Amino acid sequence: MDQDRDLVLGKTTVLMAENGGKYPDGNSLLVQGTEQTVLIDPSVGLVNRQHTLPRIDRVLHSHCHEDHFAGSFLFQEKPWHFHEYDAPSIKSLDALMEFYGYPAHIDKPWRQKVVADFNFTSCLHPVPFRDGDIFELGDCEIRVIHLPGHTPGHSAFHIFPDDVLYLGDIELSSFGPYYGDACSDLITFENSLRLVHDIPAKHYATFHHIGVLDRSNFEKRLRQFVEKIKSRESELLSFLSEPRTVDEVVDHRFVFRPGDELIYIDAVERYSMCQHIDRLVAVGKVCSTQDGRFMKIDPTS
Ligand SMILES: [Zn+2]
Structure with a gap:
């Protein structure tokens, strides 16, 4: 060597x-x-x-x-x-x-x-x-x-x-x-x-x-x-203050930076962030809307 x-x-x-x-x-x-x-x-x-x-x-x-x-x-x-x-x-x-x-x-x-x-x-x-x-x-x-x-x-x-x-x-x-x-x-x-x-x-x-x-x-x-896992999830939760589609979550980029260019980025964002969405839905922090979007549940309402 x-x-x-x-x-x-x-x-x-x-x-x-x-x-x-x-x-x-x-x-x-x-x-x-x-x-x-x-x-x-x-x-x-x-x-x-x-x-x-x-x-x-x-x-x-x-x-x-x-x-x-x-x-x-x-x-x-x-x-x-x-x-x-x-x-x-x-x-x-x-x-x-x-x-x-x-x-x-x-x-x-x-x-x-x-x-x-x-x-x-x-x-x-x-x-x-x-x-x-x-x-x-x-x-x-x-x-x-x-x-x-x-x-x-x-x-x-x-x-x-x-x-x-x-x-x-x-x-x-x-x-x-x-x-x-x-x-x-x-x-x-x-x-x-x-x-x-x-x-x-x-x-x-x-x-x-x-x-x-x-x-x-x-x-x-x-x-x-x-x-980093927690910050991705809390940023996602803030983003879902308005109803969002999964495509909008993917385009927002929670894992990669906006300037990153790799051919698989969209797929990786989708697989990663859908797991966070599933968890937030399971614990009652996010719900799905009738038109297929996801939205943060306001605990005060
Ligand atoms: Zn690896």
Whole structure:
């Protein structure tokens, strides 16, 4: 390895992305034991530095999203591991597209992009793992912690003895939690955020932006991350002071910024904010009108 910015934490090396981990790139992890070397979440940036990597024995994925397997094709002859709930989605492009669940006008350009820009390569026999599984690498090990919501199989990896907890896309950036695909689930994500808070570790590593945090900065970032969900919901509630259609909610953009340009933004806004609408309806803060709009219920009326 020849990259000055990489962070060595004992047996674990965080391969820091060139652009600071901004999507579509991210920080991959290399764990080198005396018997095996494992690569976690091979990012698109690894394509430019594959010659600097040691021999890899297996590839672990925190979940089945395009940016987390963009470098996996470099290791096609090695076992690819995914949580059992995400593993089916790497078997074909059609299966992956079902995971996102985008409408046809987004699905078509998106599947081209996943192949062209993220090197999608189907893996017919991914090796599934489950919560609590342990990968023994000789003098170190990787424990699987299932933290779903972002995707059904999204998992963290706790590496010992380095005590590095790799959080995947519980990425703790100011963007906030992402639960905007057909396979995502807001409530499950919130449960995972409560769970991860109670996992002590010396180092916390994420795929995007943040890199590595100590416990106190992890706690601070996690609080802000959780707050982001609440602020999206309270902003939505204010927006629904007037009756609004779902299309108006989508156009308003509660997740992405108005200037952001990605082909799937409308679909992600819809999946994300419909979950908030459903919750607000369920707790009696929002009602639907006869013409199919949603409106805040005034508690004083
Ligand atoms: Zn993801």
